[in-house]
Amino acid sequence: MISPAVVLLLGWMLVPLSLTIYFSFLRYNLITPGANPFVGWENYYWFLTDPSFKAAMANTFMLVGGVLLITVAGGILFALLLDQPMWGQGIVRIMAIAPFFVMPTVSGLVWKNMFMNPVNGIFGHIAYGLGVQPIDFFSQIPLLSIILIVSWQWLPFATLILLTALQSLDQEQLEAAEMDGAGSMSRFIYIMLPHLARAITVVILIQTIFLLSIFAEILVTTNGGPGVSTTNLTYLIYVSSLLQFDVGIGSAGGVIAIILANIVAFFLMRMIGKNLDA
Amino acid sequence: MARSVTTARKTANTIVAGALGLLMFFPVLWIIILSFKTEGDAIKAPLEILFNTGWTTESYGTVQARSNYFKHFSNSLIISLGSTFLGILIAVPAAWAMAFVPAKRTKDVLMWMLSTKMLPPVGVLVPIYLIFRDLGLLDTRTGLVFVLMMINLPIIVWMLYTYFREIPGEILEAARMDGASLREEVIYVLLPMAIPGMASTVLLNIILAWNEAFWTLNLTAAKAAPLTAFIASYSSPEGLFYAKLSAASVMAIAPILIMGWFSQKQLVRGLTFGAVK
Known part of the structure; x- marks a missing residue:
């Protein structure tokens, strides 16, 4: 009964994965047909010593780190706020999670044109109204612009998960602490934060897995530029494989991306495994 | 109090x-x-x-007239519905077995399935692209249905497993005692009870497939492009295009936005693999 799913997934994983590893040791370029000789670690050497690799790694870390910082901090605040008594909580929640359901190409293009365009975008109009020089987002702060767009997409995810965790907090514990004279700050630090620790870790791990693969937002806004200033690892591999047709080097990059994601996945799987027992 | x-x-x-x-x-x-x-x-x-x-x-009229918007809309519809229902078809037996006849290795298999979801797509971009090229699957809806079914299969199995586990096994046993065959047991007893869970699973996976923007962008061109790829064509527009881009975007996100609002809870369950309760 399990077997169709297992066989399919196994094939889906093993066939391309072994091909990626195999290609990564070949000199294999789609524009220069002919023999594809075995070249050992050469592709890895070229990929790793390429200056754009170093830039792409730095950009990847900045992108993932920046988005995590904004979404986790913002998500905690938002979740705490939504957990408070208020009118129309359902409507507020619906509005707040909407960005998560907007497809990546739409959010990339809408932010790029309707908001961040220095002439016609809303930010440009505001700057003009205030009489200051508008920021040209994608040439002055390209990576930060992408971080902001992606954060907008992922803040709802963090908020929703942290809110779920917050709502499972024992209210009596909070009341007891309050009666014992604990202020709202110490209730947050000593009761809520420890309770949220697990959810925060999960948010960080899951988002990291997805954020390492950010692609569409970069493709429709900057194409990785200017220069390589918004090229992350995923985008760099895409450029080598499908734009420069260098299957060998692209595959070597692919192997490195897999290793990187596996480090994160290892910790995530440990947390999932622990919960499956319970 | x-x-x-x-x-x-x-x-x-x-x-x-x-x-x-x-x-x-x-x-x-x-x-x-x-x-x-x-x-x-x-x-x-x-x-x-x-x-x-x-x-x-x-x-709204211009968008349709200039670019045959509804072709791309129906591509999105076919790809997301096709991949989801194919995935359900394959996942139901697997989830049934894991939930009701667990073996010693069930947990390991489930864990392994979830771990395939963590493989970065770009790591297998080159081989998939070449295989698709050689099989003539590039820019076809069939190819995308298959790929999106595969990337969402772990989530579908996982969600169905958690919903099936909430159904008491005794009821299935009773059906078996009354002489129901396995097929009857699944179709007439299990599935009706699991309908709310299956509906949520379907909903979440349609959303994920509809918005998927790595494979849809890399494996399609003009013919099979779903809305994610079609909207991307506005990154190099001619002349004024804000109103057209807005209209195209509103139609592309409206159905999913509405479905998304109904599936907030499933989102947490489906995407955290039970790590947050």
């Missing part, structure tokens, strides 16, 4: 949360507004757009 809250405090909460919620929602609201403006009006200053311009539905 419910804690008493002053009306003032509740009002303050409502105002702050409402403002932040509106801020998050504003980009969506803004493209809805722009989609009903002319191209010339859509690039004006925000206040002028709001209070000093007329309304029109012409952009």
Whole structure:
């Protein structure tokens, strides 16, 4: 009964994965047909010593780190706020999670044109109204612009998960602490934060897995530029494989991306495994 | 005891949360507004757009006339529905077996399935692209249905497994005692009870497939492009295009936005693999 799913997934994983590893040791370029000789670690050497690799790694870390910082901090605040008594909580929640359901190409293009365009975008109009020089987002702060767009997409995810965790907090514990004279700050630090620790870790791990693969937002806004200033690892591999047709080097990059994601996945799987027992 | 809250405090909460919620929602609201403006009006200053311009539905017509929008819309529909239902078909037996006849290795298999979801797509981009090229699957809906079914299969199995586990096994046993065959047991006893869970699983996976933007962008061109790839063509537009981009975007996100609001809870369950309860 399990077997169709297992066989399919196994094939889906093993066939391309072994091909990626195999290609990564070949000199294999789609524009220069002919023999594809075995070249050992050469592709890895070229990929790793390429200056754009170093830039792409730095950009990847900045992108993932920046988005995590904004979404986790913002998500905690938002979740705490939504957990408070208020009118129309359902409507507020619906509005707040909407960005998560907007497809990546739409959010990339809408932010790029309707908001961040220095002439016609809303930010440009505001700057003009205030009489200051508008920021040209994608040439002055390209990576930060992408971080902001992606954060907008992922803040709802963090908020929703942290809110779920917050709502499972024992209210009596909070009341007891309050009666014992604990202020709202110490209730947050000593009761809520420890309770949220697990959810925060999960948010960080899951988002990291997805954020390492950010692609569409970069493709429709900057194409990785200017220069390589918004090229992350995923985008760099895409450029080598499908734009420069260098299957060998692209595959070597692919192997490195897999290793990187596996480090994160290892910790995530440990947390999932622990919960499956319970 | 419910804690008493002053009306003032509740009002303050409502105002702050409402403002932040509106801020998050504003980009969506803004493209809805722009989609009903002319191209010339859509690039004006925000206040002028709001209070000093007329309304029109012409952009919706233009989008369809210039680029055969509904072809891409139906591509999205076919790809997301196709991959989801194919996935359900394959996942139901697997989830049934894991939930009701668990073996010693069941947990390991489930864990392994979830771990395949963590493989970065770019790591297998080259081989998949070449295999698709050689099989003639590039820019076909069949190819995308298959790929999206594969990348969402772990989530489908996982969600169905958690829903099936909530169904008491005794009921299935009783059906078996009464002489129901395995097929009858699954179709007449298990599935009707599992319908709410299956519906949520279907909903979440349609959303994920509809918005998937790595494989759809890399494996399609003009023919099979779903909306994710079609909208991307607005990254190199000609002339004024804000109203058209808005109209195309509103139609692309509206169905999913509505479905998404109904599946908030499933989102947490489906995407955290039970790591948050």
